[in-house]
Amino acid sequence: MIKSSWLGLAMLLYAAQGFAGEVSVSDVWSRATAPGQDSAVVGxxxxxxxxxxxxxxxxxxxAEAQMHSMTHENGMMKMRQLDSLTLPAKQEVVLGAGGDHLMLVNLKKPLKAGDVVPLTLTVxxxxxxxxxxxxxxxxxxxTHDHQHHH
Ligand SMILES: [Cu+2]
Structure with missing residues (x-):
């Protein structure tokens, strides 16, 4: 009995971390939405x-989840939708830290701190x-310092 519940927990953790074959994902976060905001960044x-x-x-x-790049042009922050994101072999890619990021667009409901949002990535x-x-x-x-304006 104890053995099987430990196995269950191990499998749950395994799933939560998104290990699947060749691709591993960790530290998946999004941010609570401000009033009136219907999109949210995912890192x-x-x-x-x-x-x-x-x-x-x-x-x-x-309604949609997109890949974005963020660049500064003439002092303006510009976001552009990407068709794909390159993942070099055996090299960690960090998304959401100021450059490339993922974006939830047209959220079905506002995001609150502590919510858990499932996503499916295709590689x-x-x-x-x-x-x-x-x-x-x-x-x-x-938080103020991490606001992500669209
Ligand atoms: Cu974006």
Whole structure:
């Protein structure tokens, strides 16, 4: 009995961290929405053992989930939707720390601190095979210094 519940817990942790085959994901976060805000940034750390590209993502929490890049042009912050994100082999890619990030667009309801938002990432390898990675973003409190304007 004890053995099986430990196994259950281990499997739960395994799933929560999003380890699936070649791709591992950790530190998945989003941020509570301000009143009237209907999009939210998602950050994470992702490592693929083989060279790959993130080609799609989706979440039941939003009408759309997108990959974005953020650049500064003429003193203005600009976000651009990306078709894919490159994942070099065995190299951790950090999303959400000021540059490339994921974005939930047209949220079905506001995000509150402590909410858990499921997402599905689709990663494609050089041989065109794909892997789906199920992850869960933990919603952090809205703070001033991390505001992400769209
Ligand atoms: Cu964005």
């Amino acid at each position: 994470l750390r992702i490592t693929s053992q083989k060279e790959a590209r993130m080609v799609a993502l989706s979440s039941p929490a939003a 494609q390898f050089a041989d065109k095979s794909t892997e789906k990675v199920e992850i869960k973003a933990v919603v952090q409190p809205l």
